[in-house]
Amino acid sequence: MSVDITPDQEWWSAEQIAEARFPGLPGTARGVNIFAMREGWRGAPGAIMRKPGRGGGLFYHWSVLPFNARLKLIERDAERKAEHPEECLDRGRAWAEYESTSQKAKDAAAERLDALNKVELLHLSGATHVVAVEVIAKEKDVSARTVYNWLAMVEGVADADRLAYLAPRPPKKRVKKEDRAQYLPFMDWLQSAFLRLEQPTFAQSYRAATREAKRQGWDYPILKTAKRWVDAEVPRTTQVFKRQGMNGLMRCFPAQTRDRSSLSALEAVNADCHKIDVFVKWPDGTINRPQIVVFQDLYSNKFLSWRVDHDPNKVMVMAAFGEMVDKWGIPKRCLFDNGHEFANKWMTAGTPTRFRFKVRETDPVGVLPLLGIKMHWATPAHGQAKPIERGFRDIASDVAKDPRFAGAYVGNRPEAKPENYGSRAIPLEEFLEILEEGFEEHNARLGRRSDTANGRSFDETFAESYANATRPRATEEQRNLWLMGQDTKKLHKQNGSLTFHKNIYHCAWMSQEANKNVVVRFDPEDLHSGVHIYAPTGEYMGFAECQQKIGFFSHEDARATAKKKRAIVKAEKKLAELHAPVSPEQLAEDLRQTRAQTKVTPLVEAKVVSPVFANRVSASNFRDHNSPAAEAAQDALIFEMSTAKQRRKPKPASTxxxxxxxxxxxxxxxxxxxxxxxRAGEVVGEREASWLDGYQTHPEFEARIELHKSFGGNDAG
Known part of the structure; x- marks a missing residue:
């Protein structure tokens, strides 16, 4: 049932808005309400009104509609004005229509207003109204009839609003109203095919939709018309969201700008990993693109510390963090992403907002909570949330393209490989020297345009603020927190020793702490240098020396070995899938179909029977042997066990x-x-040996032998 729409109404229900088919708005009442909630219509002052009567609901004021929808409303009012010229625009709509006109129309409105003001001025000075109109018409080079028409346009209008009413309205184009109802199935199919994350072209989606339309017998418009309808009815942001996902939608809105002027040097730092676009040759002969982890000061953008390794890992993060604290002090806040290398338990265990790895009650508290550093997590896969990404852009363009890296540069995209790609690899020592030089140049470069630098370098900006800031320095005990990795272990229940990575650690004091849960802190690069042991609550217990050096010399070597094993298992799983291409579910289905197609002759006898056994008294409880029935049942069971073995392997009869x-x-x-x-080697008869074999497996013997071991000869109790 069609909803009655009043062209000049101020208040609109969701049903009326949907029925009006305004551009940029959904075509259903539910969609309109969702759109209103997202755009905040209900939060605009005076924008909503409750429906009277039962059922309730809301009316929306026309002023909250999108700009294109308001233009559509103005066009409808213009059509109504052509049919009813006696009616007049209200001032709000007049100004909205004035704003939508071209500058040429606005200049014309100003000329008309100037003419009317001069007519009134001449009339007030003593000239008759007719003479005033004729004089001004001659001055403006128009007919007197035209001036009278302008006067009629502002009759009864306040002086302040005359400009809006005098703007010339473009003639309404007479177009035949389109009836899209017959194309609705086709358009729904087309929009669904077009608005997909695979991002097909509109022409491709249109071709697929026309093939479906021919099969279904649907009517469909030409391609240009269909594209125009989709762009008019589906907002651009909706198209971007459906075709590019959440990341694409976020790019439709400007990034949030954060003010760093309220911070100070080392008050907050952020860190991230970056794979540099240079081939490096490592001492073991491996050639790859190394990963660098960098800690950056958020106030000045200065790079404070960095480390290099094959892959991102917690060891390099901990080492870079320790260098920063050693050199500059302890920051108040840290901004990380939620990657494994930063959210590891060494660093952040115990942080309430950490969402990586399984949380256990026995987990030791991480380094950052122990130092009182507040953690902040950046939005995953969102580079704008991490300021250090801007610094990495300098590294990618300046350091990676250094002339000394010629032939080792690989390009920042697969399609941007240089012609000399892979012609050489930089030795690790040379790479580290050039990288350090690049970091120093990055920090010392003048002309930085950030709000805090204001033309200075990052070094100067940091130094000025750092001189006036008070940052606590780490004690020797605190240095143990980041110079070493950590793990949870349990001391030996008798001697208190610690077995860790196949090494045994022990000191005299540990014998007093036997069988206790502890936190082990160690140097990942030298397990034989000993370990520091802490209580789970963080108290330092003491140092333990390595007693048996039988493990890996480096925790990193152990990690690399485990990685290789995982790669072997992964490859073996893929190989197994190739040799067994048919899944168990498919095998079962094939067998069921084969069974269904095979004619089976039913048997007379049942396949399953219910066994009936004689009532026996259980003899499994050795404490209940005062009952004659229990003893008899036990003797029968022992006899069965001894004779069953003889039946399985026939032997010559014995006398x-x-x-x-x-x-x-x-x-x-x-x-x-x-x-x-x-045991003594004496002769034992076959019957005795067979009975003994069966009796040794009986619960009576097992129970009595345990009593015999515990209490000696007094086993009858």
């Missing part, structure tokens, strides 16, 4: 005499006596 004792105590001592004879 030896052997009787099993009836009393449980005597039976147990009988078994012990046979065991002693076997």
């Amino acid at each position: 030896e005499k052997f009787a099993v004792a009836k009393d449980p105590d005597a039976r147990f001592h009988q078994a012990l006596e046979i065991q002693e004879r076997q």
Whole structure:
């Protein structure tokens, strides 16, 4: 049922807005309400009004509609004015229409207003109204009838609003109203095909939609018309979000600008990893692009410390952090991303906002919480949230393209490889020297245009603020927190020794702390130098020396070995999949189909029967042997066990005499006596040996042998 729409109404319901099909607005009431919530219509002063009567609901004022929707509303009012010239625009719509006109139309409105002001001035000076109109018309080079038409346009309008009413309106184009209802199935299919993350072209989506339309018998417009309809009805931001995802949508809005002038040097730092675009040859012969981790001061943008390794890892992060604290002091805040190398337990365990790795109650507190440093996590995969990314751009363009790296530079994109790609690799020592030189030049370069630098270098900006700031220095005990890795272990329950990476650590004081959970802090590059041991709550307990040097000399070597093993397992899994291409589910389905197609002759007998056993008294509880029924059942079970083995392996008949004792105590001592004879090498009969083999697996013997071991000869109790 169509909703009645009043062209000049001020208040609109969601149903009326949807029915009006305004450009940039959804075509359903639910979509309009969602759009209103997202755009904050309800927060605008005087923008909403409650519906009277039962059911309630909201009316939206026309002024909150998007600009294109308001233009559409103005066009409809112009059509209505052509049919009803006696009606007049209200001042709000008149000014909105004036703002939408061209500058040429605005200049014309100013000329008209000037003419009317001069007519009034002549009339007030004593001239008749007719004479005043004729004089001004001649001055403006228009007819008197035109001036009278201008006067009619502002009749009853306040002087302050005359300019808006005098603006010439362009003639309304007479176009045939399009009936899009017949194209709705096609347009829905086309929009769904076009608004996908695979980002197909509109022409490609249109071709696919026309093929579907021919199959379904739908009507469809030409390509240009369909594209015009999609652009008019689907907002640009919605198209970007559907085709480029959240990252694309965020690029439609300006990045947040943060003021750093309120900070001071070393008050806050941020860090990140960057793979530099240069091939480096390592001492072991490996050639790859190394990873660098850098700590940067947020106030000045100065690079404070850095480390290089094959891949991002917690060891290099901890080393760079330790160098920064050693050289400059302890910062108040750290801004990291949520990568494994930064969110590792050595650094950040115990931070409430950390969302990496499994959290355990036995985890030791990380270095940053112990030093009182507040953690902040940047938005993942969002470079604008990490200021250091701007510094890495300088490194990528200046340091990586250094002339001394010629032939080793690989390009910053796969399609930007230079012609001499891969012709050489820079030795690690030379690479580190050039990289350090590049960092020094980056910090000392003048003319920086940040708010805090104001034309100075990062070094000068940092030095000025650092001279007036008070940053605590780390004590020798605090240095142990970042110069070493950490792990949780448990001391030996008897001697208090610590086994860690196949090394054994012990000092005399550890014998008093046996069987306790501890936190081990160690030098990842030298496990044989000893370890520092802390309580789980952070108290220092003491130093432990390495007693047996049988493990890896470097924790990094252990990490690299584990990485190689994981790579082997991964490759083996892929190889196994190639040799077994059919999944177990497919195998089961094939067997079910084969079974269904095979004619099976039903058997007369049932496949499953319910066994019926004689009621027996359980003899598994050795404490309940005063019952004659229990003893009889036990003797029968022992006899079955001894004869079952004989049935499995037939042996020659024996004439030896052997009787099993009836009393449980005597039976147990009988078994012990046979065991002693076997150990002494004496002759043991086949029946005795067979009975002993079966009796040794019986719960009675197992229970009594445990009592015998615990209490000696007094086992009958």
